[in-house]
Amino acid sequence: MTLRTRQTMHAALITAPHTIEHQEVSIPEVGQDDVLIQVELAGVCGTDAHLLEGHFQAKLPLIPGHEIVGRVVALGRNARGFTEGQRVVLDPDLNCGTCIMCQKGMRHQCLHYEAIGVTRAGGFAEYVVAPSSVVYDASDLDPEVAVFAEPLGCxxxxxxxxxxxxxxxxxxxxxxxxxxxxxxxxxxxxxxxxxxxxxxxxxxxxxxxxxxxxxxxxxxxxxxxxxxxxxxxxxxxxxxxxxxxxxxxxxxxxxxxxxxxxxxxxxxxxxxxxxxxxxxxxxxxxxxSFSLNATIPLALKWMRSGQVRTRELITDTLPLGQLHEAIGQKITARPESIKAIVSPGEVLAGVLK
Known part of the structure; x- marks a missing residue:
């Protein structure tokens, strides 16, 4: 089934503290400045563990996941510089651009701060939407490398x-x-x-x-x-x-x-x-040091040059249906686990009813 005929997608939602539900939800609408991305991989972060445990005053239900690499599948009319099929990464931090912190160059401290995967729907789903202003080309990187753009940006x-x-x-x-x-x-x-x-x-x-x-x-x-x-x-x-x-x-x-x-x-x-x-x-x-502040380009530079190696850090690649297990490894600090990534295109059989 193509995106043009699909109306829904698989997603993992935190519906209450310590609770993840796997549901069919609507594919996000694409605004005029937005890019719709089909998620290839999404990294599991300590922030996801905090959200699952009920911290950060998260508004639930929420699709978490803010370490995202994927391919462009649709563009809003004002989104420029991208083509369908292009591999991209994104900076999840969103800001107003006008408050005192944004004017000081501290956009990650925006007084109206939002973040993909933290305050709005994130990457533990088949698709995610983001403003084109926070999307970056990663067409020359393998997804197992590019998925580290956000944590390396931090x-x-x-x-x-x-x-x-x-x-x-x-x-x-x-x-x-x-x-x-x-x-x-x-x-x-x-x-x-x-x-x-x-x-x-x-x-x-x-x-x-x-x-x-x-x-x-x-x-x-x-x-x-x-x-x-x-x-x-x-x-x-x-x-x-x-x-x-x-x-x-x-x-x-x-x-x-x-x-x-x-x-x-x-x-x-x-x-x-x-x-x-x-x-x-x-x-x-x-x-x-909180979050990241327009530092995805520096992260991409380090990865492209080989100064920062990432492949060796991946110890677990799991389907979306095992997200609770992946986040649980963060909570329990399983010794042999260094970095878990989730492949939303793979859904554990029997999870979705």
Whole structure:
């Protein structure tokens, strides 16, 4: 059945906290500035786990999924620069363009912020619609590579905020999917040596293969081991864990004049204790990094050049019908899982009634 004769599509919806339902829903309408995309692959992110658990005040029911690669199947009358069949990726963040934050160039902090897969229908479906202004060509990339454009775009914003000095040293806590992207981006942006800490040996081995100079399994002795390696501390200390106790300890590992990047998503109600005196005395800079900010082009550049490798990160490719299992791996942090992606064109037999 062609799109022209189809009216509905398969989709996975979060209908209540901890509940995913598989339904036939209407194919999204294409506005005059929009692009309709047939989803090839959609990555599973920690944000999807937060949404499933009822965080972020999500308006349900919602089709999640914001890490999307697919092919153009229809264009609105004002959508330019794309052709049917072209492979594309998208920036899920939508903004008004006129509020004070948009005018400051902080469009991801828009006062009227919306996001595909977070506040409006996303990519865990056969089709997704997006304004043409947030769609980018990826025709030269395989879908298994291009599906990382959005998470790597988030990393690119963190790197843009951080601006590491050429030849600097870095410490990274967390070697999951986003951590390994962040590690490679640091190396692509001037960092010469990076140490990676993670509890899982298999992840540390992959970190070493992708460029880490030192890998350390997280134990009670890790802090002392790091000080033995770099007695004066690291120029950059960052994390991709979202674990408050990890974030709390980052200041201790920074060199005087160093930079600390809080990258992982901690629980909204989490609090940590830090010493303002130490930040003052050691001239430390503490930075946050939320989402992405027009940084998809930089992410695509890194992937096209081979500076950031992504294929090795994919450990699970699942049909849409197993989305709950894929997100569950994020919630339970299954050790052997690094990155799960979903193929919405494949629907588990028997799921749709």
């Amino acid at each position: 990393v690119a914003w963190g790197i843009t905020r951080l601006r590491p000095e050429p030849g600097s040293t870095a410490l990274l806590y967390g070697a999951g999917g986003i951590g390994l992207l962040l590690m490679q981006a640091l190396l692509a942006s001037g960092v010469s040596e990076i140490a990676v800490v993670d509890p899982q040996p298999a992840r540390l081995e992959l970190a070493r293969k992708l460029g880490a100079k030192h890998v350390l399994q997280a134990t009670a002795e890790t802090g002392g081991q790091l000080r033995d390696l770099y007695p004066h501390g690291f120029d950059v200390v960052t994390e991709a864990t979202g674990v408050p106790r990890v974030q709390q300890g980052m200041i201790d590992q920074a060199i005087a004049g160093g930079k600390i990047l809080v990258f992982g998503v901690a629980p909204e109600d989490a609090r940590i204790e830090v010493s303002p005196y130490e930040i003052f005395r050691r001239d430390l800079t503490v930075l946050g």
